[in-house]
Amino acid sequence: MKIHRYLRNVSTLRFYPEKCTGCGRCVEVCPHRLFQIENGRAQLGDRDLCMECGACARNCPFSAIAVRPGVGCAWAIMISELRGGREVASS
Numbered sequence: 001m002k003i004h005r006y007l008r009n010v011s012t013l014r015f016y017p018e019k020c021t022g023c024g025r026c027v028e029v030c031p032h033r034l035f036q037i038e039n040g041r042a043q044l045g046d047r048d049l050c051m052e053c054g055a056c057a058r059n060c061p062f063s064a065i066a067v068r069p070g071v072g073c074a075w076a077i078m079i080s081e082l083r084g085g086r087e088v089a090s091s
């Protein structure tokens with residue numbers, strides 16, 4: 001499966017590991033599999049893969065994740081259009 005990477009370092013995704021209990025909900029809901037559970041706590045992977053859908057933050061019962069849904073995704077699409085579709089996707 002091709003992996004879509006958005007613009008680098010623009011994601012609003014924030015993770016606060018000190019609040020995480022390792023319940024695993026973020027692992028279940030993230031369409032890009034950014035989270036894994038290791039040693040009883042979530043570990044965040046490559047933030048540039050985040051499409052800011054907001055599912056992880058909405059489903060985290062302990063407010064360990066914050067994201068502004070749609071901001072980075074919309075920005076990436078806009079920049080991609082302006083640059084002829086070259087900026088958004090890479091493998």
Ligand code: SF4
Pocket residue numbers: 019020021022023024025026027035041042059060061062063064065
């Ligand atoms: S949903 Fe929240 S508390 Fe549960 S594993 Fe993910 S970050 Fe940790």
Ligand code: SF4
Pocket residue numbers: 013029030031032033034049050051052053054055056057067
């Ligand atoms: S906002 Fe969506 S894509 Fe980004 S980490 Fe959360 S669930 Fe995954």
